[in-house]
Amino acid sequence: MLLHFSIALLLSPLLQSEGTELTIYNQGFALIKETRTMRLKMGRQTVAVEDVAQMIEPSSVAIRSLSSPGSFEVLEQNYQYDLISSAAILNKAVGGRVIFNRVLPNGAKERIAGTLLSAPTVIVGDAEGNHQQTYNGMVIRTDDGRILLDPSGEIEVASIPDGLISKPTLLWDLQSESAGDNRVELSYLSKGMSWAADYVLSLDKAGKLGSFKGWVTLNNQSGASFREAKLKLLAGDVQRVANMPQGGMAGGGYRALESAAKDNFQQEQFADYHLYTMTRPATVRNKEMKQVSLLEAVDVPVTKKLVIDAMRVYPGYRPSEGEVGTGKIKPQIRIEFKNDKASKLGMPLPMGRIKVFQRDSTGSVQMLGEEQIDHTPKDENLSLVVGHAFDIVAERKRTAFAYIRDAADKNHIRGARETFVIEVRNRKETSENVTIIERHYGEFKIVENNTDFTKLDSDTIEFNVVLKANEIRKVIYTVESYW
Numbered sequence: 040m041l042l043h044f045s046i047a048l049l050l051s052p053l054l055q056s057e058g059t060e061l062t063i064y065n066q067g068f069a070l071i072k073e074t075r076t077m078r079l080k081m082g083r084q085t086v087a088v089e090d091v092a093q094m095i096e097p098s099s100v101a102i103r104s105l106s107s108p109g110s111f112e113v114l115e116q117n118y119q120y121d122l123i124s125s126a127a128i129l130n131k132a133v134g135g136r137v138i139f140n141r142v143l144p145n146g147a148k149e150r151i152a153g154t155l156l157s158a159p160t161v162i163v164g165d166a167e168g169n170h171q172q173t174y175n176g177m178v179i180r181t182d183d184g185r186i187l188l189d190p191s192g193e194i195e196v197a198s199i200p201d202g203l204i205s206k207p208t209l210l211w212d213l214q215s216e217s218a219g220d221n222r223v224e225l226s227y228l229s230k231g232m233s234w235a236a237d238y239v240l241s242l243d244k245a246g247k248l249g250s251f252k253g254w255v256t257l258n259n260q261s262g263a264s265f266r267e268a269k270l271k272l273l274a275g276d277v278q279r280v281a282n283m284p285q286g287g288m289a290g291g292g293y294r295a296l297e298s299a300a301k302d303n304f305q306q307e308q309f310a311d312y313h314l315y316t317m318t319r320p321a322t323v324r325n326k327e328m329k330q331v332s333l334l335e336a337v338d339v340p341v342t343k344k345l346v347i348d349a350m351r352v353y354p355g356y357r358p359s360e361g362e363v364g365t366g367k368i369k370p371q372i373r374i375e376f377k378n379d380k381a382s383k384l385g386m387p388l389p390m391g392r393i394k395v396f397q398r399d400s401t402g403s404v405q406m407l408g409e410e411q412i413d414h415t416p417k418d419e420n421l422s423l424v425v426g427h428a429f430d431i432v433a434e435r436k437r438t439a440f441a442y443i444r445d446a447a448d449k450n451h452i453r454g455a456r457e458t459f460v461i462e463v464r465n466r467k468e469t470s471e472n473v474t475i476i477e478r479h480y481g482e483f484k485i486v487e488n489n490t491d492f493t494k495l496d497s498d499t500i501e502f503n504v505v506l507k508a509n510e511i512r513k514v515i516y517t518v519e520s521y522w
Contacts (some may be wrong), residue, residue, distance in 0.1 A: 093262025
């Protein structure tokens with residue numbers, strides 16, 4: 040179905056963009072700030088801005104004069120987004136005159152004038168204010184009295200119905216106290232723009248040193264393009280109201296990090312967030328994903344840990360006759376490093392995904408796993424769970440349990456006494472270190488143990504076990520918990 044129509048242009052003062060600043064938040068929205076010049080006349084007038092993002096949040100729009108502060112007053116602001124389309128034109132043309140052109144089976148052309156009674160689609164609402172698009176089919180009543188149902192051909196309408204526009208448009212009704220050019224700052228929020236940090240950590244064959252690369256991935260689905268914009272990325276959890284209308288020498292690695300940050304982004308602490316400012320203008324086109332280097336470092340010292348942590352998914356657990364955290368356990372494979380200058384890093388890392396690779400005996404790169412990290416300040420440790428061990432087998436058993444009762448009142452339970460056995464079996468031809476983490480919540484004490492441990496905090500103890508090739512070790516301890 041083709042539409043033929045004519046368009047009448049209504050000219051109004053148009054803001055011309057001179058420069059754009061984008062601050063993109065990693066929560067799916069952006070703050071757009073533009074400097075524009077508009078030519079005003081004295082008195083009341085309408086100003087239109089057509090090239091704003093289609094996913095603009097109209098309630099966030101602000102405009103102020105830079106060259107002559109206070110020289111105009113915005114009386115009314117409108118955001119028009121009823122865009123021209125064949126469906127929109129036909130919906131608004133219902134009840135009006137149309138001309139229908141079609142080709143008959145014998146090849147002859149027929150031109151029919153009539154009244155459009157129903158458009159193919161219509162927007163309907165329910166009692167709760169929800170809207171949905173339904174298909175009704177096209178109905179035309181011709182001037183000779185015939186009714187055409189779902190005809191196939193071309194429809195001509197005389198003009199564009201009132202209220203339809205080619206682009207989403209901001210309209211201001213403003214009062215100016217002077218005539219001439221006025222430089223203004225326009226700012227607004229838009230959904231549909233996001234960024235995420237993605238990292239790659241590539242380990243050497245020994246798994247002792249790694250090359251670390253960070254990327255920023257931008258995604259623009261806002262409905263607008265921004266050319267040569269000053270780009271800023273804000274990392275942090277900004278609160279929003281719900282439902283509003285991602286091998287060289289040791290010294291060389293750190294120099295590479297500084298160079299990458301200097302060439303692409305400068306970071307600063309802003310309020311309680313971190314702001315990354317790109318050091319050169321960037322063009323961010325609509326419906327485009329763009330990747331920009333964030334940082335790079337080589338020879339980052341890393342350590343591998345095999346961790347058995349059976350109770351990590353039972354926070355606050357109180358011992359009872361029913362068992363949890365027992366049975367066979369696959370140890371976690373953790374890759375750990377510190378985000379500091381000594382490790383060739385030391386830059387606040389935005390939240391994102393880290394993919395970890397390692398070279399095998401032939402020198403080929405293989406993927407070990409992937410982990411999501413939270414916003415990580417400098418000088419903090421990172422512990423990445425990249426998978427579970429194949430040849431290290433662990434089994435945790437509770438071999439004894441008894442309630443601890445009050446001496447004066449046997450019906451009053453004061454706590455529990457438990458004995459645990461964690462058996463670790465090394466089925467490899469090489470030795471391995473295994474870390475066993477045990478968690479007990481509230482007041483507790485270890486009354487018997489066959490292996491030394493370290494108390495990490497009020498709820499956690501840690502056993503470190505060194506297993507020779509094909510060795511089996513048992514960690515046995517008894518704990519009393521009180522409440």
